[in-house]
Amino acid sequence: MTTTLERPPAASAPRPARSIRPKRDRTSKTENLAGLAMLAPAVLLLALFIFIPAILAFGLAFTNARLISPYPAIFVGLDNFVRLFADAAFFRALLNVAYFAVVVVPLQAGLALVMAILVNKKVRGTTFFRTVYFLPVVTSMVVVSLLWLFMYRQDGLINVIIERVTMGLVTGPDWLNDTSTSMPAIILMSVWQGVGFHMIIWLSGLQTIPADLYEAADLDGVTAWQRFRYITWPGLSATRSLILVTITIQALSLFTQISVMTQGGPLNSTTTVVYEAVESGFAQQETGYASAISLVFFVIVLLISVVQRFLSREKA
Amino acid sequence: MAISQVAIPEVAPASAPHVVLGKKTAKKKRVIGVGGWLLRVGLAVLFLFPILFMFVSSLKPDQQIFGDLSSIAAFLPIGNISMDNYAAVFDRVPAARFLVNSIGISAITVAAGILVNSLAAFALSRMRVRGKTIILTLIIATLIVPFETLALPLVWWVNQLPSFELTELGFMFTKGWIDTYQVQIIPFIANAFSIYLFHQYFESIPKELDEAARMDGAGWFRIYRQVVMPLSGPAIATVAILTFLPAWNSYLWPLMVVQTEELRPVMVGVQYFFQLNVSWGEVMAYSTLITLPVVALFIAFQRSFVNSIASSGVKG
Numbered sequence: 001m002t003t004t005l006e007r008p009p010a011a012s013a014p015r016p017a018r019s020i021r022p023k024r025d026r027t028s029k030t031e032n033l034a035g036l037a038m039l040a041p042a043v044l045l046l047a048l049f050i051f052i053p054a055i056l057a058f059g060l061a062f063t064n065a066r067l068i069s070p071y072p073a074i075f076v077g078l079d080n081f082v083r084l085f086a087d088a089a090f091f092r093a094l095l096n097v098a099y100f101a102v103v104v105v106p107l108q109a110g111l112a113l114v115m116a117i118l119v120n121k122k123v124r125g126t127t128f129f130r131t132v133y134f135l136p137v138v139t140s141m142v143v144v145s146l147l148w149l150f151m152y153r154q155d156g157l158i159n160v161i162i163e164r165v166t167m168g169l170v171t172g173p174d175w176l177n178d179t180s181t182s183m184p185a186i187i188l189m190s191v192w193q194g195v196g197f198h199m200i201i202w203l204s205g206l207q208t209i210p211a212d213l214y215e216a217a218d219l220d221g222v223t224a225w226q227r228f229r230y231i232t233w234p235g236l237s238a239t240r241s242l243i244l245v246t247i248t249i250q251a252l253s254l255f256t257q258i259s260v261m262t263q264g265g266p267l268n269s270t271t272t273v274v275y276e277a278v279e280s281g282f283a284q285q286e287t288g289y290a291s292a293i294s295l296v297f298f299v300i301v302l303l304i305s306v307v308q309r310f311l312s313r314e315k316a
Numbered sequence: 317m318a319i320s321q322v323a324i325p326e327v328a329p330a331s332a333p334h335v336v337l338g339k340k341t342a343k344k345k346r347v348i349g350v351g352g353w354l355l356r357v358g359l360a361v362l363f364l365f366p367i368l369f370m371f372v373s374s375l376k377p378d379q380q381i382f383g384d385l386s387s388i389a390a391f392l393p394i395g396n397i398s399m400d401n402y403a404a405v406f407d408r409v410p411a412a413r414f415l416v417n418s419i420g421i422s423a424i425t426v427a428a429g430i431l432v433n434s435l436a437a438f439a440l441s442r443m444r445v446r447g448k449t450i451i452l453t454l455i456i457a458t459l460i461v462p463f464e465t466l467a468l469p470l471v472w473w474v475n476q477l478p479s480f481e482l483t484e485l486g487f488m489f490t491k492g493w494i495d496t497y498q499v500q501i502i503p504f505i506a507n508a509f510s511i512y513l514f515h516q517y518f519e520s521i522p523k524e525l526d527e528a529a530r531m532d533g534a535g536w537f538r539i540y541r542q543v544v545m546p547l548s549g550p551a552i553a554t555v556a557i558l559t560f561l562p563a564w565n566s567y568l569w570p571l572m573v574v575q576t577e578e579l580r581p582v583m584v585g586v587q588y589f590f591q592l593n594v595s596w597g598e599v600m601a602y603s604t605l606i607t608l609p610v611v612a613l614f615i616a617f618q619r620s621f622v623n624s625i626a627s628s629g630v631k632g
Binding site: 031032034036038039041042043044045046048049050051052053054056057062065066068103115118119121123124128129130131132133134135136137138139140141142143144146147150151155156157160164192196197200201203204210251253255256259260274275278281282287290291293294295297298300301305313 | 345349352353355356359360362364366367368369372376382385386390432433435438439440443444445446448451452454455458460461463465466467469471472473475502503504505506508511529535536537540547561563564565567571583586588589593596599600606607610611614615618621622625626628
């Protein structure tokens with residue numbers, strides 16, 4: 001703006017326009033300053049608590065920094081990464097979050113879509129059903145974890161229900177203390193808590209599809225499946241990629257349930273990347289090593305969102 | 317890319333496509349209708365029963381909770397009903413303190429968040445500020461970073477920040493924000509997504525309004541306070557809810573940065589129950605207690621909650 005075609009002030013022959021210019025300059029200068037002042041708190045806070053930690057994550061990952069230490073951190077090159085890639089618990093954590101994500105993403109997205117279609121219909125009690133389906137979402141994950149920890153006990157509610165329904169033929173496992181059922185148990189509970197959230201997002205996507213498309217289809221006498229396949233599904237393409245990205249990232253960040261319910265056990269069968277990072281960075285105070293884990297985690301998240309964006313763009 | 321395709325949706329009550337019934341399919345439709353209704357009710361039961369179980373169990377002594385498990389009594393407030401568990405929670409655990417902490421932390425985070433983020437969005441949307449595009453791009457860029465990836469370096473970082481406290485001797489400088497209230501509040505005030513939401517909303521308010529106000533000699537801050545903000549109720553509600561929920565539910569962060577009991581928020585308070593001899597009735601009472609405020613807010617502002625969640629879908 002300031003670099004418009006203007007002769008340098010050295011050639012200051014008095015021009016008529018000059019009488020107006022300084023005034024305008026001053027107002028835009030004060031506007032600029034006032035604007036910067038209004039931006040300053042937010043920009044400063046974001047810099048302090050997002051940009052600097054992000055840069056620190058890169059820096060600290062190559063040092064032996066400890067959370068509380070009398071000695072300054074020393075540059076150790078790739079030591080943390082060498083150790084990380086030889087760490088069996090970390091690989092187990094990667095496998096576990098991959099397992100969790102691969103099951104939760106389609107399950108939660110699919111169930112949420114079915115629920116959204118159900119509550120999008122104008123039938124009696126729609127508001128009631130919407131409220132009930134959404135209730136677990138406003139219940140915090142800590143509370144949900146405590147509640148299910150209680151229900152998943154060997155003599156807990158879930159096993160009592162299983163026994164009742166199967167007339168005593170099936171005895172439920174000790175869900176959280178068995179390496180083969182611990183992760184499925186956490187998956188089931190996580191879907192129960194999170195599915196209402198994505199129902200709402202699908203619902204807002206459904207409501208962007210013009211109603212006359214459905215009316216036209218009804219005149220042509222299409223089946224319910226055709227209506228879904230050729231109107232609803234294509235109409236949701238933007239919502240779909242959003243939901244996939246958010247559920248995937250949420251799934252990879254799995255932590256609270258693990259911390260409250262299993263502490264990664266039994267035998268690392270439920271440990272996760274974030275749980276490992278917290279264990280080393282906080283419990284063992286090895287900030288450098290934890291930063292290396294965080295960095296790897298961030299790269300994975302980034303790659304996945306880039307790939308998902310790319311795939312959904314191709315289709316659209 | 318995806319952001320531009322999904323406008324922030326108003327989730328209107330079931331503006332669903334109204335289906336015109338074909339003659340031959342009328343009977344089939346009725347069958348599907350009954351099936352759909354059963355599915356809705358079945359899902360509602362699935363989402364409600366754990367929450368009902370939590371509430372009902374909070375009123376019973378442990379012995380009766382387990383005794384009732386195998387019958388429908390598990391979900392009915394019958395038998396030896398009392399508020400004893402609630403009394404015990406306040407008695408044996410500093411539950412009142414945790415609640416006050418969480419209410420304070422959430423309230424300040426929400427209030428400061430609304431102010432700081434709306435000011436920044438106002439400057440970005442209304443004013444000519446140098447470098448505005450770069451600033452907006454940088455702010456939006458922070459959205460791709462999940463908090464979990466920054467948490468560990470951030471713990472180290474807040475431990476390096478200078479802090480001062482007011483003692484009998486006057487101001488004292490100390491190092492590190494660990495174990496304070498501010499460490500639970502200040503990092504979460506500025507939020508890129510809140511700025512984005514305010515920015516979108518402000519763009520929809522006609523700029524002629526501020527021009528008219530400027531003609532009348534109003535300053536920028538006055539326009540913000542008396543013209544733009546009073547028109548932004550829905551955006552304020554959305555940001556308030558989207559700031560409140562994570563503040564109230566926050567677990568990972570305070571788990572790491574708060575060790576002193578008196579400073580703990582409600583979610584970290586559950587740690588208490590693992591150190592004590594667990595009475596499940598008390599755990600359920602505490603869980604009900606920390607869920608109730610959110611559920612009450614949700615029922616009261618249901619429409620705004622659903623719209624906030626729907627708008628948070630555009631993130632990603």
